[in-house]
Amino acid sequence: MELISDDAPKSLELENISRRFGNTYAVRELSLSIAPGEVICLVGHSGCGKTSLLRIIAGIDTADRGVIRIRGEYVAGPSRFVEPEMRNIGFVFQDYALFPHLTVEQNVLFGLRNLPRQDARTKAMAMIARVGLTHLTSRHPHMLSGGEQQRVALARALAPGTDILLMDEPFSNLDRGLREQMRDDTLSLLRSMGTTVVMVTHDPEEALSAGDRVVLMRAGEIVQQGSGYELFHSPNSRYAADFFTAFNKVQGIYRNGQIHTPIGAFPSARQLREESQAVAYIRPSDITVTTAQSGLSGRIVQRVLLGEIEQLAVKLDGLEEPICVRSLDHRPPDTGEVGISIRSEAVLTFPNP
Known part of the structure; x- marks a missing residue:
């Protein structure tokens, strides 16, 4: 993994983020910097804080303390909170969250509703073409396979032109063979676009193979981070060793x-x-x-x-x-x-x- 200098530009910067529910920390004093175009995999057992952290980055949930900067802009902290729709971040949910009554084209257009209609349609069709669904634009979600639904969700998230994408277990609902193919195709597309990706997964193999950097979490804290090779071959604790093999x-x-x-x-x-x-x-x-x-x-x-x-x-x-x-x-x-x-x-x- 190529080391990133402290003064290099960052897509995302998290400083001492904490989120507590009652007496339990979902995220605890967590700091993380992510470079433009980097693919980060957040991995850990259920309840370790992966999805909570993703929601805090997106602005769907708020941290109790800490600071978030996106593209260098201060978007969340003690004196500021930028609403989710103003952060220009794409989000692919685990269940894809497609509107069942809308077609493929209409689902992708939904994220572009603030643009003039023709401009929105041009953008939507361009992104639909990039994910290979031009022949399915008039179909509704129930008429699509799981892999096709995942690509619609991806197109909708990317259509507004964001360069940062958050993905919550995006491939977990797919059969194993299809899951691996979809993951490889999706990440290849995102890397070709220079998109910064933060992906949550509970699957150790997926994290090791997909991420430029793997961030292993436990009880809301980072246990270890580094390349997949580093975490697999040089775990810093028994917990890290046991998690991956x-x-x-x-x-x-x-x-x-x-x-x-x-x-x-x-x-x-x-x-x-x-x-x-x-x-x-x-x-x-x-x-x-x-x-x-x-x-x-x-x-x-x-x-x-x-x-x-x-x-x-x-x-x-x-x-x-x-x-x-x-x-x-x-x-x-x-x-x-x-x-x-x-x-x-x-x-x-x-x-x-």
Whole structure:
């Protein structure tokens, strides 16, 4: 990910944003700067504050404290609040929020109703063409597929000429295959237009693949942010590690820069207190099945075919629970003795607890 200097222009700037409902913070002292054309994915478990933050940026909800600047303009804070319709931000809702009694063309025109009719229609038809729906302009939402409805919502949000788009779980209602295709097509279009995007998702894989920057949230706060590669390979906490993938977790003791476990010692990039309790996080994909004569000795107790990969449960001496291994090497089903090799440089270490 290319680093953004502090003095570079920003599309969005959030400073110490807080929003509380009763005694519970939806967003807590959150600060975030977003560069023009950047695609940001807000990700986290349900209730972590992702959608609340999106609504605050749009002006649909108001923060209890903090400052928001859009394109350098102060739009929300202690002494100012700019109404949503004056912020020139597009918003694609999770359910698309299309008007059922209006056609595709009329839905897109709705956001342009302050323009002269001919100018509005020219803009609407141009955006409908960009999302590939020219042949469906006279249809109503119930006559469209989920993917087509999503494109209508996108066209309506972009038609007024905004360069900032907020998207709340925009692909979650689509089937998996269609979801991936729609996501790729949509983000390709938005990037070609130089649009700044803030997208909410609960799907770790979607966040890692879609965002220029991924912002992981928990209880209204940012836990970690960076490129998808950084968050996946270098999580800063057990929470961040657990969110993006499933790990084998092996208890051990930290000693002289290594974590010593019943299945071996692994180097630790994280410095811990000497002789303290620690846990090794080992990805199933970082374990290789070998012959029984090499590596650690184990026995396959379960095999599950997951399409291109095979998931194995391997019982190792010294561990109560089998470890999970994911392998591309499909072999005839058996429960014989095997060896396993662990890519030690990929093992993550954390204090325990």
